[in-house]
Amino acid sequence: MTFDIDINGRNRMVSVERAAAGRYRVIVDGRAHDVDAARVGTFGLSLLLDGDGGVSREVEVAPAGGPGEVLVRIDGRIVAATVNGRRTGRASADSGPLARGVQAVVAPMPGRVVRVLVAAGDTVTARQPVVVVEAMKMENELRSPKAGRVKDVAVAAGASVAAGRVLIVIE
Amino acid sequence: MPEPARRPVEPCPTLLRFMKILIANRGEIAVRIIRACREMGLPTVAVYSDCDRNARHVREADQAFHIGPSEAAKSYLRIDRILDAAARAGADAVHPGYGFLAENAAFARACRDAGLTFIGPSPKAMALMGSKTAAREAAIAAGVPVVPGTERPLDESVSDDDIAPMAEAVGYPLVVKAVAGGGGKGMRTVDDRASLSAAIRTARSEAGSAFGDSTIYLERRLVRPRHIEIQLLGDEHGTIVPFVERECSIQRRHQKVVEESPSIAVSPDLRRRIAGAAAAVARTVHYSNAGTIEFLLDETGSFYFLEMNTRLQVEHPVTEMVTSSDLVQWQIRIARGEKLDIDPERALTPHGHAIECRIYAEDPDQGFMPSPGLIRGLRPAAGPGVRDDGGVSAGYTVPVFYDSMIAKLVTWGPSRRDAVDRMARALREYQVLGIRTTIPFFLWLMRQPDYVAGRYETTYLDRLLAERNGQSFSELTESDEELASLATALDAYLRTSARYALAGQGSAQAPWKQAARREALRE
Numbered sequence: 227m228t229f230d231i232d233i234n235g236r237n238r239m240v241s242v243e244r245a246a247a248g249r250y251r252v253i254v255d256g257r258a259h260d261v262d263a264a265r266v267g268t269f270g271l272s273l274l275l276d277g278d279g280g281v282s283r284e285v286e287v288a289p290a291g292g293p294g295e296v297l298v299r300i301d302g303r304i305v306a307a308t309v310n311g312r313r314t315g316r317a318s319a320d321s322g323p324l325a326r327g328v329q330a331v332v333a334p335m336p337g338r339v340v341r342v343l344v345a346a347g348d349t350v351t352a353r354q355p356v357v358v359v360e361a362m363k364m365e366n367e368l369r370s371p372k373a374g375r376v377k378d379v380a381v382a383a384g385a386s387v388a389a390g391r392v393l394i395v396i397e
Numbered sequence: 398m399p400e401p402a403r404r405p406v407e408p409c410p411t412l413l414r415f416m417k418i419l420i421a422n423r424g425e426i427a428v429r430i431i432r433a434c435r436e437m438g439l440p441t442v443a444v445y446s447d448c449d450r451n452a453r454h455v456r457e458a459d460q461a462f463h464i465g466p467s468e469a470a471k472s473y474l475r476i477d478r479i480l481d482a483a484a485r486a487g488a489d490a491v492h493p494g495y496g497f498l499a500e501n502a503a504f505a506r507a508c509r510d511a512g513l514t515f516i517g518p519s520p521k522a523m524a525l526m527g528s529k530t531a532a533r534e535a536a537i538a539a540g541v542p543v544v545p546g547t548e549r550p551l552d553e554s555v556s557d558d559d560i561a562p563m564a565e566a567v568g569y570p571l572v573v574k575a576v577a578g579g580g581g582k583g584m585r586t587v588d589d590r591a592s593l594s595a596a597i598r599t600a601r602s603e604a605g606s607a608f609g610d611s612t613i614y615l616e617r618r619l620v621r622p623r624h625i626e627i628q629l630l631g632d633e634h635g636t637i638v639p640f641v642e643r644e645c646s647i648q649r650r651h652q653k654v655v656e657e658s659p660s661i662a663v664s665p666d667l668r669r670r671i672a673g674a675a676a677a678v679a680r681t682v683h684y685s686n687a688g689t690i691e692f693l694l695d696e697t698g699s700f701y702f703l704e705m706n707t708r709l710q711v712e713h714p715v716t717e718m719v720t721s722s723d724l725v726q727w728q729i730r731i732a733r734g735e736k737l738d739i740d741p742e743r744a745l746t747p748h749g750h751a752i753e754c755r756i757y758a759e760d761p762d763q764g765f766m767p768s769p770g771l772i773r774g775l776r777p778a779a780g781p782g783v784r785d786d787g788g789v790s791a792g793y794t795v796p797v798f799y800d801s802m803i804a805k806l807v808t809w810g811p812s813r814r815d816a817v818d819r820m821a822r823a824l825r826e827y828q829v830l831g832i833r834t835t836i837p838f839f840l841w842l843m844r845q846p847d848y849v850a851g852r853y854e855t856t857y858l859d860r861l862l863a864e865r866n867g868q869s870f871s872e873l874t875e876s877d878e879e880l881a882s883l884a885t886a887l888d889a890y891l892r893t894s895a896r897y898a899l900a901g902q903g904s905a906q907a908p909w910k911q912a913a914r915r916e917a918l919r920e
Contacts, residue, residue, distance in 0.1 A: 227889075227890050227893065229885075229886040229889050229890070231882040231885050231886055233873075233878055233881055233882055233885075234869075234873070234878065236878070238879070238882045240882055240883060240885075240886035241886075242886050242887055242890040244894075250887060250890075252883050252886065252887060254879050254882055254883050254886075255879075257879070259883060261883070261887070263887055263891075265891065267774060268773070268774065269773060269774050269830050269888075270774075271884050271887060271888060273880075273883075273884065273887075283880060285880065285881065285884035286774065286828065286830050287884055287885050287888035288773045288774060288830035288831045289773065289831070290770070290831055290832070296885060296888070297830070297831065297832075297833070298881045298884065298885055299828065299830065300873065300877055300880065300881050300884075301825055301877075302824050302825035302826075302827065302836055302837060302840045303837045303840065303870070303871035303872075303873065304833060304834075304836070304837055304871050305869075305871050305873060305878075305881055307881060307882070307885045309885060309886075309889050334763070334766050334767075335766075335767060335769060335797055336797055340602070353866065353867055360606070361767055361797065365599075365603060366764070366766055366767070367764065369764065369867075
């Protein structure tokens, strides 16, 4: 079986083939790994990497968000991954100066718009705060995903917003 | 159930009084208090809102009562409902924890009027020290230096134009603070006149929504101060015992995120002087139960009274770890009239070093945006010198309604360096699946040379974060990123084969299918 895995904006083709009980041949972008894998709980994987002298690694892959979106935990660090091309909104907000095209600043959780810091037509830099949303008792500044021009301000101060609601559009 | 007021007075008041304690809180602090009560053999009563029905504190308490909808204002802040739950449960005492009603003098009074013992200071001391401006006056009366600032609270009727000359007198840079403030809310730094009005507006709006009181005051901002605080206990017989200081200078936007004890910047001599000043302030208000006096310590070793917190603090475990004490048990013992039986020398002598990291359901890679959601897996760190004060469990959905702290991870070591290394080890072990947490950020912090060397003050973290400009705390090496891809694909493969095998179950089960299924589900 072949999967299309996206982590940190980089796409890798990964094919998995069962070699024997608990043993798999995994090819990542052409590089082959012989792996002894055991499930630990619902989301954990204990991996013994044969080619690397029996190196033992623990990785957890837990669903987060929509189908195909997972959070991968590796040595205390957490990265988002997508399986077979389903991209998260989070990933696009993360792409910084490289981001292209029209992008939206969306409410990541339900809250109340406290202040709108830009107006339609304003020029913004990447990571410039554009709107302040109060959620979980804290005021959070949402930043522009890219440098560009404010195409649309879709909310006003005082508005209650649901998670995923488009607040500001940047082009 | 009998009304608490109608209960007969126990003939032996000291040890038999309050057989049952209601905890007017939730999350990790409710669990912490339940642990203390269970060790003392005291039954506990939890209260919960709609979204907390399956919360950990509900399961760990002996009794639990629903007190309303998820919004705090309709549940955990409803004095009437909490008192009603206490009456239904037949509780004799109330522990408020921190946050919510913990520093609400009206709540303390209402408990007393209902015949319940409030585990905390008297309503009078609470009201006095709860006002930042009145607390400053108490410090001045005790001969303790305060940070220069406006002596008078400034309510909405005071215009920006009237405040501007006061700001000049205090001197820039200054901090606009909420009189009823706490936890960094309603607090803004101002560098010059041009940004004063905006800061006043934000501070008032935040203070109004967080505390129901938009009154503010101004305070000079010291240059690179450390935040040092003294935990103290006072009993109802006039004894005040101050403890080893806590160092809380690692703050993000005025919110403490890492606390330690002792402070690398405090010598035994300075410790005695700060502790003495803290005890003097507490004595002027006849303080009883647990409280903390916060100071700013500047580069010259001068310290200034900042404020007093009239409650148990989030970071109390680091004090417990270096003084081998249980502050929550002491709160309960003091409230039932016992005398403090702590050697003051021992309370001021740190044994080893302790560090606490506040683990929040926040995404450090998205500007620490709250990241509520379903916790799919949880395995707290353990092993030598590790303490987990957790408040959640797997299967619980972190709600959007409250503070997003899910656990406090504390490590102890014979030296500060040992405690730091142990924290890095414990953070790496700590597994929270399904939501983002601040664990990767703390792992990064524990490797920062200035943090490891103890070279930091209250502005350190914000400066360090600004320099990073949003760079991820979970940066993987090329080979780890490849491993993460490999594991993600393998996980998807195993799930897919398990589904195929299950789908095949209805028909005649081929042996290979059974084998594939067993393997795919292998745990």
